[in-house]
Each structure stands twice: as structure tokens, then as C-alpha cells.
Amino acid sequence: MTNRNINFRMRKTFLSFLIFIVFIEITEAQILSDTVKRFDTINTNTHEVKGVLLDNNTKDPLPYANIYILHQHSGTISNENGHFLLNVQGLNKTDTVQFKYVGYTTKTLTISDLDSMNIIYLQEEIFNLDEILVFGNTPSARSIVKKIVKNLDSNYKETTCKKQLFIRERFNSELTKIKLKYKKSSIPDIDKEVINKLESSIPRTSTSYTDFLGNFYFSDDSEDSVSLKAEPIRTVALKDKDLAEFEELISVFEDNLKNTKEDEYWKVKSGLFSQKLELEDDSSGVAEDTLGKNERKLEYFRTRMAYHLKYSTLKDKDNWEFLYKTGKYKYTIAGGTRVNGEDVYIIDFEPDNSGLYTGRMYVAIESYALIRADYNYAPEKTGTDFHLFGVGYTENQFKGSVYFEKTNDYYKLKYFSKKAGAIVNFDRNLAMVKKKERFLFDKKLNEIKVEVNITVNSEQLFECLVLDEEQISNNTFEAFNEEKRMKIIYVDKFDDSLWKGYAIIEPTQQMRDYQKAR
Numbered sequence: 285m286t287n288r289n290i291n292f293r294m295r296k297t298f299l300s301f302l303i304f305i306v307f308i309e310i311t312e313a314q315i316l317s318d319t320v321k322r323f324d325t326i327n328t329n330t331h332e333v334k335g336v337l338l339d340n341n342t343k344d345p346l347p348y349a350n351i352y353i354l355h356q357h358s359g360t361i362s363n364e365n366g367h368f369l370l371n372v373q374g375l376n377k378t379d380t381v382q383f384k385y386v387g388y389t390t391k392t393l394t395i396s397d398l399d400s401m402n403i404i405y406l407q408e409e410i411f412n413l414d415e416i417l418v419f420g421n422t423p424s425a426r427s428i429v430k431k432i433v434k435n436l437d438s439n440y441k442e443t444t445c446k447k448q449l450f451i452r453e454r455f456n457s458e459l460t461k462i463k464l465k466y467k468k469s470s471i472p473d474i475d476k477e478v479i480n481k482l483e484s485s486i487p488r489t490s491t492s493y494t495d496f497l498g499n500f501y502f503s504d505d506s507e508d509s510v511s512l513k514a515e516p517i518r519t520v521a522l523k524d525k526d527l528a529e530f531e532e533l534i535s536v537f538e539d540n541l542k543n544t545k546e547d548e549y550w551k552v553k554s555g556l557f558s559q560k561l562e563l564e565d566d567s568s569g570v571a572e573d574t575l576g577k578n579e580r581k582l583e584y585f586r587t588r589m590a591y592h593l594k595y596s597t598l599k600d601k602d603n604w605e606f607l608y609k610t611g612k613y614k615y616t617i618a619g620g621t622r623v624n625g626e627d628v629y630i631i632d633f634e635p636d637n638s639g640l641y642t643g644r645m646y647v648a649i650e651s652y653a654l655i656r657a658d659y660n661y662a663p664e665k666t667g668t669d670f671h672l673f674g675v676g677y678t679e680n681q682f683k684g685s686v687y688f689e690k691t692n693d694y695y696k697l698k699y700f701s702k703k704a705g706a707i708v709n710f711d712r713n714l715a716m717v718k719k720k721e722r723f724l725f726d727k728k729l730n731e732i733k734v735e736v737n738i739t740v741n742s743e744q745l746f747e748c749l750v751l752d753e754e755q756i757s758n759n760t761f762e763a764f765n766e767e768k769r770m771k772i773i774y775v776d777k778f779d780d781s782l783w784k785g786y787a788i789i790e791p792t793q794q795m796r797d798y799q800k801a802r
Contacts, residue, residue, distance in 0.1 A: 332370065333398045336402065347362060359787070364792070369788070372398075410618065410620070425629075428631065433607050436599070439653040444503050444761050452495050453746055455493070459486065463735075464737075465736075470731050473540065474537070499517070502761075505758050515767075578771055585770060592702070595684070603702075606641050617630065626648050630646055633659075659684055676710075707740070713733060713735050714733070
């Protein structure tokens with residue numbers, strides 16, 4: 285019998301139950317929310333300008349505002365703190381830049397203007413609906429929201445297309461409690477000393493980010509086995525502090541798992557619960573040990589991106605509960621405004637019963653398309669929350685923002701951001717049992733048992749900016765062959781030079797200040 289390799293899902297399942305799921309997440313980390321209010325100054329490099337967008341009255345930052353270089357079909361958006369960076373290479377001092385934020389008056393400035401100011405103030409623009417609705421009565425806010433869902437398919441048509449996206453993932457994880465108590469092991473490589481070293485080597489806090497620029501090919505053909513393909517242009521990732529000892533210990537567990545023959549299997553047990561770990565073939569065709577130091581499997585990255593991108597389809601009934609479960613919410617029409625020539629309802633919402641979210645949305649009056657939404661958990665509200673048999677999980681943070689622009693007869697995604705946080709507790713005995721299949725009763729070969737007591741606070745922010753979109757044929761989609769590997773540029777600290785000439789979301793000051801520990 286020959287030994288088998290572990291695929292990525294198998295590897296994550298093993299680590300999830302043996303050393304607990306959060307250990308893997310720690311190596312990826314998650315982001316601390318940045319509340320830095322100070323603004324960046326103009327860059328001395330004449331090809332770039334930086335600044336911050338603020339509300340004229342409240343002086344609050346305006347996150348994810350659209351910033352366009354007129355007649356150039358290019359631009360960017362501000363980050364979650366209102367900061368922006370704009371590439372003005374090749375432009376004249378008299379060329380104009382437009383700052384647009386839904387519900388605010390658009391401001392147009394020249395490049396020369398931006399040389400003398402780095403704080404841009406926008407004025408909120410809300411009309412009385414009587415100024416917009418010349419004839420007819422204003423419908424109820426709840427009926428307007430119901431029509432958003434009713435008109436989803438007609439407003440947001442899925443097509444076969446190619447989109448150039450800039451994506452930023454940021455992670456932060458804080459391990460507030462960790463205790464691994466060795467119980468027993470029949471594997472020589474894994475003993476009490478190894479478990480103690482593992483406990484001490486796990487980082488208590490970890491922060492990282494990944495910036496990705498690339499093309500995604502989307503297919504609307506239901507017969508395609510793959511509906512999304514990725515084509516990386518540049519990927520930059522922050523490597524957290526050296527985890528050499530931790531990774532070395534993890535490899536001990538992985539090596540034992542790899543040494544599993546065809547008639548053998550592993551099972552995870554915790555009290556009355558047990559799960560057999562299925563070894564499957566790796567569909568990527570790339571073995572882990574053949575990857576270069578600065579390479580990842582593109583398939584895994586693309587799969588993760590596909591999961592995040594589903595958020596912007598508005599079809600997840602949990603993330604978009606206020607659209608689907610209108611009985612749980614109280615809606616108020618705050619007024620109207622105009623967005624790209626369309627008259628728009630401004631609707632505020634908050635829980636009226638058991639709803640989770642509070643926020644504001646902008647809905648086109650004629651088409652009932654959701655143009656923009658900004659929302660978060662209402663005070664004292666949490667998402668999934670359970671505590672059972674020593675396992676606790678509480679989703680304690682959520683903040684979402686999305687913006688669509690009308691192109692011809694349909695609304696196209698321009699950007700979205702999603703921030704989520706959770707607290708995880710685990711206090712149970714965990715056992716990994718290796719067995720050999722037999723006719724009547726399977727034979728136990730090895731067993732590792734550890735008492736795990738751990739608490740982790742984690743936060744994640746995902747941002748996506750659509751830089752370009754073009755329609756393609758199904759033949760073009762099918763003809764594109766996705767690479768097996770993607771190259772990563774690893775850095776110890778954010779480096780502007782790596783993104784010079786590219787359109788990206790301006791990093792927060794906390795990201796700029798963060799540096800890999802040594």
C-alpha cells in the first residue's frame with residue numbers, strides 16, 4: 285500500500301480538531317479595526333496625491349467614496365477611514381478630479397487644487413421627496429424594500445464577463461487563553477514535551493494582510509463545471525513574525541497524518557462526538573511540497589475569493605436579513621437624493637423585533653435597485669451565538685458596505701467591504717485515533733489525546749474594488765486556462781513602491797505603521 289498526500293481541506297480539518305481550528309487562523313491572522321482620524325499629507329512624489337474625505341458638518345470620515353479622474357476612465361475609492369491615494373501620473377495641473385459620495389453633493393477639483401489641500405469636505409445632499417416625486421404618493425418604506433428583492437434578477441444581471449479587481453484581506457487574531465494538557469499518545473514523535481512546546485510557541489496576537497490585483501473571469505453558463513477563474517497580476521502579503529518553531533511542531537502532526545495507508549483512516553473524537561477524516565485526491569494537481577517559498581495554490585485562493593464575492597450578489601439571507609425579513613425591521617424614509625442622474629430613496633432601518641442590523645440604504649425610485657447600503661450590528665446585537673458542551677462561538681462584529689453603478693440597463697458592482705469578528709471558546713478533551721479497516725471491528729493503531737482550553741478573539745476585513753469590467757463570450761471563458769500556482773511578494777512592512785502605477789485602496793495608517801516582529 286502506498287502512502288497518500290493530504291489535501292488542503294484534510295489538512296485544515298486535522299489541525300482544526302487536534303490543535304483547534306483557531307491555530308490555523310492565527311497563522312493567517314485578522315485585522316484590528318483602525319480608528320485613526322489623522323489625515324495623510326500630499327506625497328512629495330508628483331505622480332501621487334493623498335488626502336482624506338470628511339463630512340462638512342460632522343467632520344466624520346467618508347469611507348468608500350468614489351474618486352474619478354475625469355476623461356481618463358480611472359480613479360479609486362477612499363478607505364474605511366476616508367483616506368485616498370490617487371495616481372496622477374501624466375496629468376496636467378488643470379485636469380479635474382471628481383469626488384462622489386452617495387447622498388452628498390459631488391465636488392470637482394483640479395490637480396492644482398489638490399496640491400494646496402489634503403482635506404476634502406463634502407456636503408450632505410438630502411431632498412424632500414416632494415421635490416422628486418412630482419406626481420403620485422410616496423409608497424411605504426417597507427414596500428420599497430420588498431421590491432428590492434422582487435427586482436434582483438432584472439436589476440443585477442449575471443453575465444459572462446472579465447473583471448479586474450483589487451482585493452484586500454486584513455486579519456487580526458488575539459489568543460486570550462491557551463492551555464494544552466497532555467493526556468496520552470502512542471506516537472513516539474508526539475509526547476508531553478511536544479504538546480508543551482506547542483502551547484508556548486503559538487503566537488498570542490497576529491496581524492497580517494494580503495493585497496491582490498488581478499482579473500477574474502465569470503461565467504453565467506450553468507453547464508460550466510467552473511464558473512470562476514482567476515488571473516493574478518500582483519499579490520503582496522505581509523508575513524507575520526517568525527513562526528518557525530510553531531510550524532516545525534505542526535509538521536510533526538502532518539507527517540504522521542500523511543503516513544496513512546489505503547486501508548487506514550483517522551477519526552477525531554471529543555466526548556460522544558466523533559468524525560472520520562476523509563482523505564481525498566487533491567484536484568489542483570499541485571503537491572504541497574513542490575510549491576516554491578513564495579508560491580500558493582491558485583485554486584485555494586480563488587475558492588476563498590468566490591466565497592467572499594457571493595456577498596455582493598445580495599442573495600445571502602443572513603448577511604442581507606433586512607432585505608428578506610422585513611417583519612423584523614422598522615424602516616424610515618429619510619428623504620431623497622440623486623445618484624448618477626437617478627432619483628433615489630434614502631431609507632434608514634433598525635431592528636423592530638429580532639432584527640440584527642441598523643443602517644442606511646439608497647434605492648432607485650424607478651427600478652427599485654439597491655444602489656448603496658451601509659450597515660452594521662445594532663447595539664447589543666450579535667450574530668450566531670451558542671455555548672454548548674464546552675464550545676462557545678459568538679459573532680460579535682459585523683459591518684458591511686456595497687455600491688453599484690448603473691451601466692446601460694443593469695447595475696454593476698463597483699466595490700464592497702465586509703468586516704466580521706467573533707469570539708471562540710473551546711474547553712474539551714480532543715483525541716485523534718488512527719484505525720485499520722477490518723471485516724468486523726476496525727483495529728486501533730494510534731491515539732493522541734489532549735485537553736484543550738482556548739479563547740480567541742478574531743476580526744477580518746475584506747475589501748473589493750472593481751477597476752474594469754468587459755463582457756466576454758463563453759468561448760473566451762472556456763479558452764482561458766487558469767494557472768496552478770500564484771506568486772506572492774512577501775514583505776515585512778507596507779511598501780508603496782510595490783504598487784506604484786497601480787490603482788489600489790489606500791492603506792490605513794495602522795497598516796503603514798505595522799511591521800513584522802523580529
